[in-house]
Amino acid sequence: MEPERQLPSAGHAEVHVVAATPEVARRIAEVLRRSFSSTEQRSYPAGADGGTRLQLIVDTTHASEPARSWLAASQTSWDDHPPTDGG
Secondary structure, three states: OOOOOOOOOOOEEEEEEEEOOHHHHHHHHHHHHHHEEEOOOEEEEOOOOOOEEEEEEEEEEEEOOOHHHHHHHHHHHHHHOOOOOOO
């Protein structure tokens, strides 16, 4: 069983990227940084076969375009659908 993790503060999201190479993980992080303010990324080995796990926190309250437009549009769609119990 995994220990309970603390949630990011309101307006922030924790993002985990798992990629075959560090370069691919860095490219994904760069795309996210162009859309959102973010913390410094942390990277770790992903397993015995190589690969990279990358973790960063993005601030959705300071989004640039086109992320801002996407967030506004997705907020409406989330509000239209009541939460489900996963079943």
